[in-house]
């Protein structure tokens with residue numbers, strides 16, 4: 277379990293982390309989401325003692341990182357995949373790490389196998405692709421078979437197969453009762469991977485809840501209703517206070533009313549329904565609403581005259 281209490285980090289005039297308090301529970305995958313500069317990496321670095329809090333505390337299983345006797349067995353972290361001696365092979369890098377922590381070479385072979393690095397383990401890390409570097413970073417984090425895993429952007433640079441692998445691995449590790457805390461900019465991926473998310477913006481916690489609750493709390497959830505008597509139904513729903521828009525004859529997009537309420541209203545009036553579909557907001561919608569005022573760089577409106585490399589994308593606007 278990771279517990280942050282009033283965690284604060286200032287760099288000169290910049291407050292990177294501003295009185296953050298949260299708990300990351302074992303047995304589930306917790307996602308850490310936030311726009312560029314929100315303080316995610318700084319928070320993760322403080323968890324593993326690479327940065328010292330200006331105020332507040334953060335502990336892993338009740339102790340600050342530095343207080344753990346064998347930290348590698350307690351906490352595994354992927355913070356900067358490029359922070360590896362590039363002249364060494366992956367196997368030698370892992371063996372050097374293992375040797376200084378009393379970990380067997382058998383375990384090195386295990387993590388190489390587990391992370392799919394077998395065919396490149398004896399090649400120089402300097403020639404690794406970003407994805408291979410990420411796998412090596414994850415192998416390093418797993419080396420001590422830790423109870424807690426902290427992964428900063430683990431799917432960054434991975435191909436779809438690699439992304440799926442990280443998803444399955446993190447779910448599997450959480451299923452074993454471990455604490456898994458990972459940051460990502462890929463909202464759609466987080467929706468598939470995380471059970472719980474902590475959303476941050478400008479160093480503060482904006483949401484800390486199960487993924488389903490964050491999505492349900494987003495504005496914009498609606499119900500698609502199809503009826504041969506859509507006009508009459510629209511009248512009744514409006515009278516009951518719902519918002520209704522019509523995009524094609526017979527089809528209503530209803531907000532402010534649940535599918536059950538709409539079904540009951542239609543049944544009470546004897547109106548036939550041909551479709552009644554709740555359309556929930558995606559995690560991305562919820563995330564954009566939560567962080568709308570917190571991003572450092574707004575893309576405002578997308579300029580249609582920009583094209584190719586000049587055109588901002590949703591992802592680049594968030595980063």
Ligand SMILES: Nc1ncnc2c1ncn2[C@@H]1O[C@H](COP(=O)(O)OP(=O)(O)OP(=O)(O)O)[C@@H](O)[C@H]1O
Pocket residue numbers: 287290291292293310311312313314315316317318319595
């Ligand atoms: N060593 C440092 N010195 C000065 N300012 C820093 C330092 N590290 C981070 N910051 C600032 O602190 C804020 C939070 O940065 P941080 O890297 O933690 O955010 P982040 O959420 O991880 O962002 P990203 O998604 O870009 O990785 C930013 O404004 C950043 O410029």
